[in-house]
Amino acid sequence: MHWADHTAQTLQNRDGSQVIASGITPSGEFHVGHLREILTAEMIHRACLDAGMESRYIFIVDSMDPLRRVYDFLSPAYQQYIGHPLAYIPAPGPDGAPDPDGGNYADHFLAPFLTALKEIGVEPEVVMNHQTYESGAFADKIHSSIEQKDEIRRVIEEVSGREVPEDWFPYNPLGSDGSIDGVSVTGYEHPHVHWVDSHGVEGTADIRTAQGKLPWRVDWAAKWGIHGITCEPAGKDHGAAGGSYDTGIPICEMLGSQPPHKLVYEWIQLKGMGPMSSSTGLTVGPMDALALVPPEIMRYVIARSKVGRHIDFDTGPALFQTADEYERLVAEPPSGSDEELSRRQQIARDTQLGALRLSQVGKNADPAGSVAGVSFRHLAMLAQIKSNDDDIWDSLRNSGHLEGEPGGTLIGRLRRMRNWVDGPHFPDAAKIEVQSGVSDEIRVHLTDEHRQFLSALSGSLEDCEWTEEAIGDCIRSVAAGVAIGGREAYVALYWIILGKNHGPKASSLMAEMEMEHLLSLISET
RNA sequence: GGGCCUGUAGCUUAGUCAGGUAGAGCAUCCGGCUUUUAACCGGACGGCCGUGGGUUCAAAUCCCAUCAGGCCCGCCA
DSSP states (O other): OOHHHHHHHHHTTSSSOEEEEEEEOOSSOOOHHHHHHHHHHHHHHHHHHHTTOOEEEEEEEOTTSBOOSOOTTSOGGGGGGTTSBGGGSBOBOTTSSBOTTSOBHHHHHHHHHHHHHHHTTOOOEEEEHHHHHHTTTTHHHHHHHHHTHHHHHHHHHHHHOOOOOTTOOSOEEOOTTSOOTTOEEEEEETTEEEEEOTTSOEEEEETTTTSEEOOHHHHHHHHHHHHTOSEEEEEHHHHSTTSHHHHHHHHHHHTTOOOOEEEEEOOEEETTTEEOBTTTTBOOOHHHHHHHSOHHHHHHHHHTSOTTSOEEEOOSTHHHHHHHHHHHHHHSOOOOOGGGSOHHHHHHHHHHHHHHHHTOSSTTOOHHHHHTTSOHHHHHHHHHHOOSHHHHHHHHHHTTSOOSSOOHHHHHHHHHHHHHHHSTTSOGGGOOOOOSSOOHHHHTTOOHHHHHHHHHHHHHHTTSOSSHHHHHHHHHHHHHHTTOOHHHHHHHHHHHHHSSSOOSOHHHHHHHSOHHHHHHHHHTO
């Protein structure tokens, strides 16, 4: 069974409808790793719906979390905002300086991420955490946390093994300058928390507003209760023993709610470069990834991997393999009845079918539509030899891959393929490079038969209409005339054009070349 | 120091929770297809399941130990 279906089955034992959640702090650029968080949760949500359960999927943006430090992409001017909730500070402009017209920091980074999510078929209910504070929804949990201050402290110390400071208080008010740093709590009279900040200013925070927040371990546990979250996948950093998930569970219970089902996922790494890290600049943003990778393939990368396995995100040669694998699965989904399959084969069948189902951008869409009738590899070839999109559609019509006008899926696939082919990630081995001349190394591969054929072809091509079809006819008639095997005729052409003994459809390739260049190559043999 | 994840064919991996003859795909090689989608079809090759113990009639699977890689324990998916 697929992991998402298995999780759905586990959740079925709980009362009520499901609320699957993701939570991310918008402290900077979102990256591909965040897509795993989102897609893991969203696939569980879909699996619940598919199992006939009621389910919602919410994306909690931790907009109340404070800015922790001045990141590399921020100007030093952000020093003044350290400790301030991300929702209440200005977004950086292109130069990294606070941009007064750029809206707030949290929204600035969130907006493009939501656009990327839409492309992969994810449209969550977005909850801005600072608004939940502003609405007063946290008030009961905050009050309850303060009343159980010592018990919560004990839980954190026992479960995490960490010493909690003497002056710890389960509520961090914002000080006179808007920062939660350096603010000491001096008393509590429901619903007001009294404080004094590092400037010596005294004040009062109303827990029914966003004048302060819970410390994050408590904040997370409180959110579970407030939203009735039944499952929130967490990255392995939170999932480690003694991590925030383990302290969150008892705290959530102390605050009067049932904690969610724990699920820990491994991280995505960039191939050969370790985990994502915004500080080292080693990131691939969701938009970057989706500019190259078709959305259903992006989903498939997550769906096919077990939650506990790390994923190497590879935009090089592995992308061909992933696409091949996906297309094979679409073309021939695993089948067979329980009777004729072993238990293991049944598991494999159900897991693959689940991965295929959950990879679709549209929920329960027909997977066949996602491939748009053209293989990823074929499109890679066409995108390289034809610079004009219309020529590609013509080619696809001629080859029977396309009828009429291309649909949105196919257009999107070509757009991404062109980005890939023209960008730095495209593998050299897949590049089609027309030779500028025929080298000695290549010449040794040519037989007399090859030369005879090429020489005859040279004469015919000069009178040939320069279209794919005419060139194809020309090759065939010349080949027949000089009694060379059909295959060998093409091998000869591939050697002189590409320097290899094989390649994409020769006539397409030749039609894209200048006739003079081709004739000069032949003359060099 | 504490903890988590991973280790199965050259590569990517399924199977581990509920022990019952190790399965796939890619790559490679061979063969087929009289006119090339880097295509397609058929076949072969290839694993003491990281290592060492233990439990069991039976272990990739459970237990103990050990090695290796990745990671977490201030914030981070």
